[in-house]
Amino acid sequence: MTAPRWFHWLALVEHHRPDRRHEFPGLRDPAAFFEVMAALVERGYRAGRVIYTYPRTTRELRELQRLVRLGQLRLAPVDLDFLGPGHLLVVPTRIPLSDWVFENKKMLRSPLNELDAKIMAIGWLYFEYLARSASQLTARVASLLAPEYANRAKIQFMQNKGALCVKCWRLDGGGYQEFSAEDARTLGWVLYLKDVPSLRGADLLVFWGMGGVETLALAHHLRTDLGHLLDAPGFTMIEFSRAARPDCPSDVGFASAWQPEIILRADPLPLDALLSEEAAVARVLDGPPRGA
């Protein structure tokens, strides 16, 4: 039997030149991907191919937003003929569901093509919003949090020096809790789905922390003590404490000192109530504004 293959969803973001068109993309969160790549090889996977995507410029995003409002949105196609059952699509970065409407300084610019839209439609099952600065689970997912962690349903994160948790609430606004920088707490998420119909029956693995270093640390744990999260499908939230970012690390070993605690491990939600691809993108571009 041939080993299953994984495919790397590649998203380029260049903060300093966001409006430059790229003839060829770089790689977002590459180090994190290589860590998880190693874990997947240990599980019998072999490398598939990299899928290249291109971030939209601000002008392109505005134009798409206009088309959404006119009901004329047409998504750019992506050749997915190679994808099928037994394959795994790996997305080693946050799904930027709400970056456009939140206008965060560290905004991820989505490619917003057909494949992106399929992944975003899945993301909307789990999140009311998800941006660099904040996340809010859907009511359905928030109800799965244990009572002591119910206030992790809405979380606000630092944006400048790392992505530490600043404060959190329950969905009803109660359970307010603030975190100091000394708490050094942050979150990681892992979404692992099997046999996704909209991906031609392929599996999907998305993992992220709110910042690049946090994503890398999570990936390192997925390669080491959290490897079991790659063995069965599920939606997992991991809270890291002692999440100190060293100034000039010579390797990823610093992440071993981060203390992971799984605060939610749930079966994947059924995929029968997915938004259409166009509706998923429309919500990304024209969702409720920040603070709504």
Add this chain to the structure above:
Amino acid sequence: MPGHHWFAPYNRRRKKRKLGLNHVRPDGPAFAEIQAALYELDSHYGGLLPNSPPSEDELRRHSGPPPLLPNDGSLGRGDLVVMVGKPGLDEERQNDTIRIERGFTTLENKVEDILREYFEVLARSHIRLQRPYANQLRKPYGNRSDTTFTEYGQYAWYKECKTLEGTDVQKFDAKDRRTAAYVLNLPEIPTLRGADLLLAFGVSGNHTLALACRLRADLIHLLREPNFTILEISNAVQPERPTNLRFVSDWTFEIILQARPRVPAERAV
């Protein structure tokens, strides 16, 4: 054999902020291709070897170059240091616009010493081989020993090629879409405590990616045996914004130099 990823954050101009582990030059996808090939060759992933350039503030604190950051302590026999992307040896001296900034690490220094055996000049705009390797260029490519490249845009094409003596000058137009890629596979380097070194690069990031794609496919033999190889790339036609690298299989990669690298033991004699 664990393959360790030489990880050089990319910076066109030095920025005030320090570049971290999550910043990467555009050779990440190229490393992904080579990593896939190395897995096929039963190598496994060792981890990162960061080579982050210091910030402007850090550089200002020192009158000369800052002290070297040790980052090669964990290397040993059986390890492989994988460098994907052109190292920036001479870009400052060549006054290049596009530069790979120095990380001021011990590993960077040691690798630079090794590369000087092969390259008299190694910059984004200009590559000049050392005499022993220039002499081994295949005919009719003897004038590829001193080559200048276009600097603007996301590709580096030949501008001019000549011999080390300055003869046999050949001018190119960017429309010729001709360039070179380099592979150095060097085993058991004493200064790296017996670790091996694999370096693969095109002169621009996009050509590095194309080379990596081919190293994973029809050029995988270059990853198996020690060699110093130069490939000339032509017919490099690329569709706009491709979502995969299938088109690279139509590019012509012609080996114009394949030399046995001078292994460290020979150098010591």
